Amino acid sequence: MIQEAWIFGLIGGLMIGSAAALYLLVNGRIMGASGILGGLIDGSARSNATERVAFIAGLIVVPGVLAMAMGGAQTNISANPVVIIAAGLLVGIGTRLANGCTSGHGVCGISRLSRRGIVATMIYLLAGGLMMFLFRHILGVI
């Protein structure tokens, strides 16, 4: 399974990129998960709220149905509520300050050679790597 993981990674990646291409070329929007959700949460997106809700509905329902058809899926998320809450807050605040996450900066930004997208991606990968080093190998918490 591990040996085949890269094939699933590549196929899934192509699906993610095709979704972003569809959203850009048909709807004229950048597919950034944190921006689409965040605009609804902080009220900065009034005119296109229904489009965002439709995107999020598809994003929640389709993998849900697929997972059920596959006989379930696992996220293997930490069982520690403190870790989960801290991580969720950091992701929520961080992506809204940075104006993008893995999809907006990573996929949509890098593919158009955006300087902000490339720098943001380098920073969050580095920060994530350092957190893994600190919390897994030094502190042994995650």
Next chain:
Amino acid sequence: MFRMLFAALAGGLFGAGLLVSGMVDTTRVQGWLDVFGAWDPTLAFVLGGAIAPMAVAWRIAARRHTAMLGDTIPGPNTAPLDGNLIIGSTLFGMGWGLAGLCPGPAMASLTFGGWGGILFFAAMVAGMYVAPPIRQKIDHLTANA
């Protein structure tokens, strides 16, 4: 109507891709970030696979200028590398490393991620809710620096 239909289609395809690629599996994401341990290179294929069709889409977009449903295609964000981009990306990376979920997979896994996934989503939404005044504060501080 078409706008909503295609938004739902894009969201669904995105979600399916996140599930197939393993982006909703926190062990795989944390394995990718664990460069000093048992490093898992799968996410490089995910990112590469996602960037390729999108790079083609940007090429097409540059010639068309308008999307199929009539909207102007957004131009490049020419804002400088400001404090919010750097601080925000750092905080996001820290949270991503801690739990192994970023915003897309957090939503895509809501139906099967159990209470931990729901708790993460709720905390993420709370973070998004409190972010705007923090953003203004950082803008203000870095503008005066």
